[in-house]
Amino acid sequence: MRRATHAHPAGSWPEAQAAGTVTLAFDDRFRRRVRLADDAGEPFLLDLARAQVLNDGDGLELEGGGWLRVKAAPERLAEVHCHGEGELARIAWHLGNRHLPVEFGPGVVRLRWDHVIVDMLHGLGAHVHEVMAPFTPESGAYSGGGGGHHHHGGGHEH
Known part of the structure; x- marks a missing residue:
């Protein structure tokens, strides 16, 4: 093999x-x-x-x-948009507080589709769209890498 x-x-x-x-x-x-x-x-x-x-x-x-x-591979993701950076930062805090893997892009946060989390995000005033796209979440502060979009050799915890 x-x-x-x-x-x-x-x-x-x-x-x-x-x-x-x-x-x-x-x-x-x-x-x-x-x-x-x-x-x-x-x-x-x-x-x-x-x-x-x-x-x-x-x-x-x-x-x-x-x-x-x-x-x-493309995966089923929730793409989150907000009215302004402050609202997006508040949404990111709520997602981080739940230890969910997320990916950041210009003006958006992406995470794996979960209808319970999507309902929570709607309740917080976010706009959520379902997308099919590759998912590379942030690697975390203790993983030895600077972010999910950079190649690194460190561990990765969820």
Whole structure:
């Protein structure tokens, strides 16, 4: 069985040499060792030295040569908009108080779709839209990385 032993951040590996792709939801992009299948259905073992977040465009180096390109799978998300930065900060506080993984973008907060949380957000005055998009939440203050959109080798806690 093929074995992926190293992950390289997007832009730091020979993307033209990718032998295939592997499309994964966020939970499957934060692993150390697991049996997976690439997008062609061919199995491989992800066998990294430590768990790390695999971001869209990262490369998995295969033992004995070859590469797989990581693709972030679209997931069902709630995209939250507010009237002004102060309201968005208040909503972010409520989400953080519940220890929910969130992703920040310009003027929006995204989180996994949860009808109970969506109802709470509506009650707080937020505008919530369902979207299908890749999800890469913030990694947290104690994970060793600066944010979910940066490649890092630290742990990740929810």
